[in-house]
Amino acid sequence: MIYNNNATRHNKEILIRLCELFFASRLADQIDRLPLELRPRDGQATRCCVYRDRAIIKYRCMAALGFAVEDEQDELTPLSEYAEQAMNRQPGEHNGKLLTVVDEACAGCIHSQYYVTNACQGCLARPCMMNCPKKAIEMRNGQAVIDPDKCVNCGKCMQVCPYHAIVYIPIPCEEACPVGAIMRGDNGKQVIDEDKCIHCGKCMQACPFAAILENRQIAEVLGVLTGEQKSVAMIAPALAGQFKVDFKQIVGAMHALGFDAVMEVATGAEQTAREEASEFEERMSEGHQWMASSCCPAWTETAQKHLPDLLPAVSTTPTPMHFTAERAKNDLPGSVRVFVSPCLAKRREALADPAVDFVVTFEEIGAMLVAKGIDVADCTPAEPIAPAGSVGRKFPSTGGVSEAVRGFLDHPDSIHAEQINGLDRKTIRKLKAFDRIRGETNFLEVMSCEGGCLGGPCTICHPPVALRQLHKLTDKD
Numbered sequence: 276m277i278y279n280n281n282a283t284r285h286n287k288e289i290l291i292r293l294c295e296l297f298f299a300s301r302l303a304d305q306i307d308r309l310p311l312e313l314r315p316r317d318g319q320a321t322r323c324c325v326y327r328d329r330a331i332i333k334y335r336c337m338a339a340l341g342f343a344v345e346d347e348q349d350e351l352t353p354l355s356e357y358a359e360q361a362m363n364r365q366p367g368e369h370n371g372k373l374l375t376v377v378d379e380a381c382a383g384c385i386h387s388q389y390y391v392t393n394a395c396q397g398c399l400a401r402p403c404m405m406n407c408p409k410k411a412i413e414m415r416n417g418q419a420v421i422d423p424d425k426c427v428n429c430g431k432c433m434q435v436c437p438y439h440a441i442v443y444i445p446i447p448c449e450e451a452c453p454v455g456a457i458m459r460g461d462n463g464k465q466v467i468d469e470d471k472c473i474h475c476g477k478c479m480q481a482c483p484f485a486a487i488l489e490n491r492q493i494a495e496v497l498g499v500l501t502g503e504q505k506s507v508a509m510i511a512p513a514l515a516g517q518f519k520v521d522f523k524q525i526v527g528a529m530h531a532l533g534f535d536a537v538m539e540v541a542t543g544a545e546q547t548a549r550e551e552a553s554e555f556e557e558r559m560s561e562g563h564q565w566m567a568s569s570c571c572p573a574w575t576e577t578a579q580k581h582l583p584d585l586l587p588a589v590s591t592t593p594t595p596m597h598f599t600a601e602r603a604k605n606d607l608p609g610s611v612r613v614f615v616s617p618c619l620a621k622r623r624e625a626l627a628d629p630a631v632d633f634v635v636t637f638e639e640i641g642a643m644l645v646a647k648g649i650d651v652a653d654c655t656p657a658e659p660i661a662p663a664g665s666v667g668r669k670f671p672s673t674g675g676v677s678e679a680v681r682g683f684l685d686h687p688d689s690i691h692a693e694q695i696n697g698l699d700r701k702t703i704r705k706l707k708a709f710d711r712i713r714g715e716t717n718f719l720e721v722m723s724c725e726g727g728c729l730g731g732p733c734t735i736c737h738p739p740v741a742l743r744q745l746h747k748l749t750d751k752d
Contacts, residue, residue, distance in 0.1 A: 279737075282485035287642060288313070289335050290493070294646030297497045302362070306354040309336060327379060334377045338488035341495070343372040361494035366611075366632040372490055373474050373622055376465050380486035383463040384446040389426060389433055391419045394440035403432035403441060451481035453698045454581050471580060475573040475698060475723045476619035476732030489619055489733075492633045496613055497643070499633070500533035505610040508534040509599045509631075510659075512541040513617040513671035513728040515748050516741030517637055522748050523656035529615075530657055531649050532640075536607055537659045540614070541667030543599035544570070548666060548679035550592045555680065555690065555718060563588070564710075565717040568676050570594045573620035573723035577698060582706055588719075595670065596621060600630035606660070615640055617671070617731030620723065636733035665749040671728035672742055677720045692718040697725030 292309055296302040310329035314320065320328050334344045336354050340361040391403075397417040404412045404419065411425035412432060419440075421432070433441040448457050448465055456471035457478050465486070467478070479487040499506045508529045515522050529537045547570055558566050569575055569590035578586045596614050603612045614625060614634045625631040635643075644651065666682060669675035677692035684690060693716040695702050705712070709719070724730040726738040734741065 280483070282483060286335065286485055286488070287638065289332065290339060290639060290642035291645050293336065293339055293493070294497065294643050297494070298501070298647055302494075303355045303358045306336065306358050309354070331377060331380045334379065335485075335488060338375050338377075339491050339493060341369060341490050341492055343375040343490055344377050344488075345375060346372075358494065362498050364495050366495075367629075369490070369492065369626060371626060372469075373619055374467055374472070374476075374479065375488050375490055376467060377486045377488060378462065378464045380484050381464040381482075382484050382486070383459075383465075385444065386423075386459070387428065387443070387445045387449065388423055389421055389428060389430065390442055390444050391421055392440050392442055393418075394438050395419050395436075396438055396440070398437065400437070402435040402437070406431045406435050447481040447483060448478035448487060451477040453477065453700055453703050454577065457487075473573045473576040473580065473698075473723070474620045474623045479619070480732045489622070489636075491636075491639065492622070493635060493639045493642075496633050496635050496639075499611045499613070505535045505607070506533070506613060507536040507538055507603050507607050507610045507660075508532075508613055508615055509538045509540050509596065509603060510615045511596075511617055511621075511671065511728060512539070512544060512663075512668050513731065513734065513741065513745075514615055514637060514640075515668060516671070516729055516743075516745040517641075517734060517736045518651045519744060520652050520654075521656060523658065524651055524654045526659050527654035527657040528644060528649055528651045531654055532643055532647065534613070536603075536610065537657070538599055538603055538661070539659045539663040539667070540595045540599045541663030541670065542661055543595035543597070543602070544667035544670040544679065545663060546598045547592055547595045548670075548676065549683045551590050551676075552680045552683035554590055554592055556684065559689065559717065565713060565719060566590055567719040567721055568680075570670070570676060571620070571722050571728075572624040573618070574695075574698065574721040576620065576623070577703070577706075577723075581703070585706060585709065594624065595667070596624065597628055597630060600628065602661075604630050617728045617734045618724065619732055637731075637735050638733045641735045668745070668749050672745060673722060673725075673727045674720070675727065676722075677718060680718065690718050691715045692720060695719065695721040696727075697730070698723045 296305050310332040313332055314325045314328040322328050340357050342357055395418045409425045409427055411422045412419050454471055456468045457465050460466035526537045555566050567589045569592050578589050600612050612632045614631050616634050616636050622634040625634045666679045673694050673696045681687050681690050729741045730738040
């Protein structure tokens with residue numbers, strides 16, 4: 276996964292500028308000038324011209340304000356009008372689309388194919404020709420050439436070439452999607468099939484042109500933070516690994532942004548683990564062979580849409596976010612409940628959960644902090660409501676769920692856990708055959724992202740670094 280590149284930096288810059296305008300109470304007045312300021316006429320264009328760059332920036336701003344580019348009715352509608360609508364949007368009024376594709380930014384990548392480079396030596400052995408099952412390779416002017424009409428992309432030619440002269444050219448977003456939910460449309464640009472999409476965010480991360488964007492709720496949350504209504508930040512356990520500071524300073528930073536209260540979703544994780552342990556024991560006593568975890572919404576959506584045979588084995592226990600939101604609803608009545616998330620899938624889950632009002636990602640929180648000039652390392656330490664222990668705080672790393680569930684069992688040795696560390700085409704195939712190959716495994720922990728939530732598509736810290744920081748916190752408990 277790509278965590279730091281020019282495309283992601285560009286999106287972060289736009290987020291920061293939008294937040295700066297909001298905190299200065301100038302969003303509606305100045306947002307229309309943002310594309311011009313970011314791409315001045317005498318500046319260097321990243322595409323064919325600054326005017327196309329400005330159009331792309333406008334659409335990036337639309338997505339940041341929560342509008343799907345595909346739903347645009349009038350190209351002349353100014354950003355200021357979208358900003359006004361976003362600031363007045365209430366919980367539950369989101370259009371439901373979480374991902375949008377900016378056609379102007381999409382490169383319309385060529386079809387995935389194998390290609391012979393100039394490194395080909397036209398050797399006598401010609402293993403590429405000899406091993407091609409479709410006779411799709413011939414020699415022209417002393418070099419091998421692949422006929423794309425005959426090629427079936429088996430890759431045997433690349434495997435046998437002694438000079439490594441044959442390369443595979445993928446479409447990055449299609450290659451990253453574990454369930455084939457994104458494909459080339461009639462206009463040559465990529466289209467997301469909502470009936471297949473599991474909202475894992477992998478296509479968004481993979482696109483080198485940042486053409487796939489999430490429809491955000493940052494404008495609504497900024498409106499809450501600068502308004503009169505009380506708010507509570509429900510912070511996912513993975514947030515503790517994003518900053519090299521004491522956890523209490525992260526809580527202090529949430530207060531500095533304007534949240535009135537902060538709750539650790541790690542407390543909800545403990546409740547999820549406790550109830551999953553109880554459910555596991557009940558299922559085993561009833562003769563079930565195995566059970567799968569339920570805390571990753573991208574995984575549960577995968578089971579619902581693509582692996583229906585496995586769905587009965589998926590735990591019915593609610594997620595840590597839900598348990599935390601229910602507690603916030605009871606303990607802090609009237610407060611706007613905002614989940615601070617490492618991933619896109621949680622936004623999908625929240626849209627179906629009336630206990631959660633809005634979701635902001637780690638990336639958006641980072642933009643808010645920069646825009647407001649808040650250095651987390653300088654923040655006054657503060658305590659969250661009902662601090663969590665190490666059990667719930669370990670949830671975001673691979674194996675954390677299994678370890679937590681084991682800790683709540685009456686007979687810990689009864690569980691034989693296995694982890695699916697990230698969903699991709701290979702692990703999807705494994706899951707399809709899991710009933711046949713599981714062996715002694717009776718508890719399956721599935722995380723959509725490699726490394727768990729610490730590797731989420733909306734995190735801001737490299738996962739191994741975040742894991743070390745998380746270990747520092749949990750080792751103290």
